[in-house]
Amino acid sequence: MRQSTLAIFAACAAVTVCAQAQAQQPAPPAAVPDQMPFDIPYGDSITADRAAEVVKAVVAEATKSPRNWKLAISVADTHGELVYFYKMDNTQQGSVNISQNKARTAARYRRPTQIFNSAMQTPAGAYIATLEAPSPTASPGGLPLVEGGKIIGAVGCSGATGDQDAVACKAGADTVK
Secondary structure: OHHHHHHHHHHHHHHHHHHHHHHOOOOOOOOOOOOOOOOOOEOOOOOHHHHHHHHHHHHHHHOOOOOOOOOEEEEEOOOOOEEEEEEOOOOOOHHHHHHHHHHHHHHHHOOOOHHHHHHOOOHHHHHHHHOOOOOOOOOOOEEEEEEOOEEEEEEEEEOOOHHHHHHHHHHHHOOOO
16 A cells, blocks of 8 residues: 555656646747848938828827817827927826827837737736837837838827727828828
C-alpha cells in the first residue's frame, strides 16, 4: 500500500513538473510581415483654410440631432503641430489638451489613436506609455488626414466618449480625399 501511494505521489509530481516546464517554453516567433505597417508617406501639410473645413464637418457630425456632443477639435500638420483649433461651447476644459495630443499622435505615428488604445488592453501594451515624451495618446478620436495616399495632417477630437470622438473625427477626416 505504501509503495503504491509513493508511486502515485511520484507520478503526480512528475506530471506537475513537466506541465510547468512545458508552460515555460517560449512561444514560436510571430510571422514577420514583409511590408512595414502604416508606411504612409508624408505630403505637404494641411493649410489653415483646409483645416477649417475639416473642423466644420466634425461640428456638423457632433451636433446632428439628437446629438449634443461638446468637443474640442484640433487639426495638426504633418509634424503633429497645431494648425487649427476649435472648442465648442461648454466643452470641458480637459479636452483641449487631449484633442491636441490625439492629433499629434495620429500625425507623428501615422495611424489612428484607437490602435494604441487597443494595444494597451493587452499585457504587452503597457510599454506604449514609455515610447516618447509626450507619450502617445491611447484613446479613440485621433485620425490621420490622408490625401492622394499621403498624410497631410491629423485631426483629434475630445469631449465626448472615445467612440463618439472617433465618429465625429471620421466625418472630418472623410472630407480629405
